[in-house]
Amino acid sequence: MLKIRNVNTYYGAIHAIHDIDVEVNEGEIVSVIGANGAGKSTLMKTIMGIVKPKTGTVEFMGEDITSASTAKIVKNGIVYVPEGRYIFPDLSVADNLMMGAYSQRFSAKELNDLMEEMYEMFPRLRERKKQLGGTLSGGEQQMLAIARGMMSRPKLIMFDEPSLGLAPIIVSEVFDTILKIKEEMQIPIVLVEQNAYKALSISNRCYILENGKVTLSGESAKLINDDNVRKAYLAG
Amino acid sequence: MFAMVTQLIVSGVATGFIYGLTAIEYTLIWNSCGLLNFAHTKTIMFSAYLFVGTFLAIMANAYLPAVICTIICIALFGVLIALIIFIPLRNFTRLIAVMATVMLGTVLNEGAVLIWGSAPMSAGGFLDGRVEIGGVVTSLANIYIIVISVLVTIGLRLFMKKTKPGRAMICVAQDKVAASLMGVEVKRSMALSVAISFAICGLLGCLCAPLFRVQQTMVDMVGLKGFAAGVIGGFGNTTGAIAGGLLLGVVENLACMVVPSMYKDVIAFTLLILFLLVKPNGLISVKKD
């Protein structure tokens, strides 16, 4: 459903990603792993139209969205939960969630049901619905960012390092949630991760990025046993 | 004595609302674009000229249509300015955008002379007259200013809280990248904020026309004190802006009872400096809106 062809993105003179081809199909989790500065977030930002590629195309459900605005891309159904979460600090948890549905036209009842669904999934958010987003803990903010992303009923959701800075027990919770999103809600997922082992074990396919290039890609189950991958990303 | 104090308070409240609306008007642009609009005083002045010199003149004193036409023209002008100054320049250093708004102010200032000539004008019969309410005599203009300002402030708050474009404006003020990831067209939202800000300038121009002689420097003090009102109220929220404006307006008016009225401005700016020293976050340091 998402097809990225031959994409090159620059920041001024810095060539951040080179000739990238990436594909995401219905019903799968695709992970993207790579070292710091490999270009993972740049790839996400290129898909979202936050930075524009110099060459290449991004196609979503048959529509060319290479030069569409970020808002249009969100309306079309791609949601990006960025690195750093980007919670609205001065909005309450409930208002942050409401903003997640901004791009779609939902009735008041649909909105209510969606909120309820999110509170079921993340009971801690229900307890804190009146609290300001900026005052939540890191883990709570990550939960909120994921729930807010789900509020628009996306057709594809992309998570950028959702485990960053979280305690191990919360990390497991986040990964469980991601699996649940794919399995129960049938939403395909792109998962950017530093934690290569987790990413490979949860995903169907994986792309490995090095210095802005895809150096290896394939089924995660195979990559996890690949010697080079083990050496470089799984520390043995 | 009582009547006199009440009278001073009423006109202080009216002036206070003018300051408060001025604070709201530049706060809107500050929140959405992160820039101060140094042309706002001159935009108010230009609006007063447009209202008196053009619309009142051609509409033969049909007041309401003239006010509406002025507000619409200035709001559209705001969209244009958003497209050529605020939106493209927001990514450069602040200084460039600041210079651009200062120059815009100069253009409006000189433009007013070119279009309407250098002789001061008067708003004629617009909001002219006095009313007596319970023994307190005040000008009709004051009553209109108070009522209209209250309506505009409430309307603006409802718009921000209850409508989608309003909520988008609040989010754009807090985090532009996050807002765009929610599906907000950020540039469009910024243009809307600037348009509303300019519309309020247009309204202020009409409301100030009967208070002052319409000339280039007519609202220079209002612009400065509106800025002070925003700072006193706690930069960035509408409630604080109005509260700061009212405090400033009432205090400087009451001060006229004890000191000669030529010291009014000294009182106003002393109050500002005191606030900066004692309560740098302003009267109301609630969340931004």
Ligand SMILES: Nc1ncnc2c1ncn2[C@@H]1O[C@H](COP(=O)(O)OP(=O)(O)OP(=O)(O)O)[C@@H](O)[C@H]1O
């Ligand atoms: N706004 C920017 N301006 C200039 N260079 C940038 C910008 N953003 C990223 N870069 C550069 O582009 C390269 C790729 O950055 P990117 O953020 O995509 O890496 P990443 O793989 O997400 O890394 P991390 O794992 O640390 O998040 C880096 O060398 C980075 O310094």
Ligand SMILES: [Mg+2]
């Ligand atoms: Mg990154």
